[in-house]
């Protein structure tokens with residue numbers, strides 16, 4: 632009997648399915664998915680509670696574009712409302728951009744240790760992913776430039792990057808953009824922008840304001856800690872924003888996500904607290920690691936890579952931690968098998984994590 636066939640371009644798709652700890656119970660320490668350590672802001676929690684009491688809202692479709700959320704984003708960051716596109720998480724926006732701009736055979740460049748959703752989305756859209764090597768676990772803009780061909784349509788750059796946690800500075804990006812053809816879309820994915828503490832960092836907004844081929848992506852999943860509600864946004868040149876809005880499924884962002892997201896954005900005090908918690912805890916963890924001669928890649932985000940020097944030790948460490956109900960992320964899908972990625976959790980979670988890692992390494 633003849634079978635229904637998947638389209639040819641997807642036959643070899645390596646689906647990106649992150650290994651997260653399935654349990655969300657408070658018994659486990661979940662440091663595997665870069666979720667905000669402190670949970671959502673008290674104002675967002677209150678908004679969710681109040682919203683869920685209004686039963687009549689559940690049977691109504693959400694607004695196609697929630698203007699309250701758009702207004703909140705625009706006023707928080709001083710932006711033009713027309714240039715904001717909402718998505719069901721920024722993953723959704725990455726796919727939307729690929730589906731909108733890639734014709735079969737078009738090339739899209741991503742970086743060696745860049746976010747794996749990029750190549751996956753390129754392939755799903757029918758494009759060809761082209762990898763540019765990193766240098767020192769950091770995106771190399773020169774290597775990206777060397778991969779540009781006549782067929783290049785999109786360049787993806789997560790800045791700072793997941794899973795390496797490294798970033799490139801404003802001047803480098805500015806010089807890079809000048810060398811890229813204006814009919815190539817440059818996607819600056821700033822999912823971890825809120826955590827960065829470097830003066831030379833740019834989340835990309837300034838480039839979107841000036842140019843017609845740059846998009847910045849943001850998420851509510853990390854610092855705002857609303858990952859389960861799925862909410863992200865893109866800041867685009869107006870023409871591109873209009874096209875994306877017309878291609879986007881009409882109801883892809885649900886009402887509760889928009890409502891909670893609006894409240895979270897307005898809670899600037901909590902954002903400051905989450906930022907300083909991350910910075911302080913990360914500094915303390917890095918000092919502990921250094922003091923014990925444990926190698927890691929310093930990071931600008933709310934996670935970092937721990938170096939175990941061999942794949943076997945990394946796997947054993949992952950298992951050892953899991954037995955203690957601590958979940959971190961194996962890096963085989965990224966070809967970084969000697970490493971484990973660890974999210975910065977609460978102070979207490981990191982204390983327990985460090986004790987376990989030290990006890991694991993004692994016998995090595």
Ligand SMILES: Cc1ncc(COP(=O)(O)O)c(C=O)c1O
Nearest residue numbers: 720721722789793822850852863
């Ligand atoms: C660099 C990067 N971009 C985008 C995302 C997706 O975030 P969202 O939860 O908004 O889909 C992630 C999530 O891990 C990420 O690390």
